[in-house]
Amino acid sequence: MALLRGVWxxxxxxxxxxxxxxxxxxNRLRSPFSFVxxxxxxxxxxxxxxxxxMSSYLRFSKEQLPIFKAQNPDxxxxxxxxxxxxxxxxxxxxxxxxxxxxYKADWQAxxxxxxxxxxxxxxxxMISLEKEIMQKRLKKKALIKKRELTMLGKPKRPxxxxxxxxxxxxxxxxxxxxxxxxxxxxxxxxNLPSSQKQVYIQLAKDDKIRYDNEMKSWExxxxxxxxxxxxxxxxxxxxxxxxxxx
Numbered sequence: 001m002a003l004l005r006g007v008w009x010x011x012x013x014x015x016x017x018x019x020x021x022x023x024x025x026x027n028r029l030r031s032p033f034s035f036v037x038x039x040x041x042x043x044x045x046x047x048x049x050x051x052x053x054m055s056s057y058l059r060f061s062k063e064q065l066p067i068f069k070a071q072n073p074d075x076x077x078x079x080x081x082x083x084x085x086x087x088x089x090x091x092x093x094x095x096x097x098x099x100x101x102x103y104k105a106d107w108q109a110x111x112x113x114x115x116x117x118x119x120x121x122x123x124x125x126m127i128s129l130e131k132e133i134m135q136k137r138l139k140k141k142a143l144i145k146k147r148e149l150t151m152l153g154k155p156k157r158p159x160x161x162x163x164x165x166x167x168x169x170x171x172x173x174x175x176x177x178x179x180x181x182x183x184x185x186x187x188x189x190x191n192l193p194s195s196q197k198q199v200y201i202q203l204a205k206d207d208k209i210r211y212d213n214e215m216k217s218w219e220x221x222x223x224x225x226x227x228x229x230x231x232x233x234x235x236x237x238x239x240x241x242x243x244x245x246x
Contacts, residue, residue, distance in 0.1 A: 050113045053106035056099035060088055078151075149230070152222070155214035158207040161200035165189055 054062065061084050068080045088096075121129060159167070169185045176184070189197075219231040 050110050053103055053110055056103045057088055059099050155211055155218055158211040159204060161204040162189060164203050165200045
């Protein structure tokens with residue numbers, strides 16, 4: 001559990017440092033607030049918003065990770081994080097306090113800067129800016145979730161017969177733009193004889209079996225490590241009802 005908590009902490013940290021809102025998306029933000037028009041000044045104002053300071057443990061992890069990687073270049077990131085978590089656990093309280101004090105100081109500076117920016121906005125600007133901030137959080141949450149599931153080894157979803165065909169055909173068509181290639185592949189699929197389509201349908205069925213087997217194993221692992229929130233709802237209900245194997 002300590003290992004997984006360390007992984008999730010680093011993922012959250014990466015999400016904070018690696019994401020910028022609406023890079024090159026223009027003045028309109030999509031769902032869930034696509035009906036709202038955001039003037040250019042909102043993006044510039046949001047861009048000046050300070051990032052939340054890292055917790056004392058994440059600050060320590062970020063500091064130690066390059067050191068551990070340099071000392072163990074072939075070691076997996078999960079093992080590095082586990083060792084950093086163990087080192088933090090054994091760290092004397094006096095040294096932990098240094099990181100905690102740094103976090104508190106940064107948090108105070110963060111709040112002061114937020115207040116300074118908000119005092120310059122009108123009430124209507126504040127409402128619109130809050131919506132933009134929420135959009136940023138939703139996008140960041142989705143990105144972090146995707147990274148987390150990748151780190152935890154969640155199996156890739158099965159492909160449909162059409163998707164398998166498109167993937168193969170796209171590589172064979174060398175000339176033309178992506179849009180032209182896709183149009184050509186779509187027309188080819190529509191006119192493909194049923195006997196040939198059946199080959200891709202069978203491949204899709206095989207991929208579905210692969211996915212179901214891998215998901216069963218993966219969800220069992222997630223239950224063992226206390227992440228039952230990641231298993232599918234149907235499986236979760238079966239577990240509650242005591243059905244057992246699925």
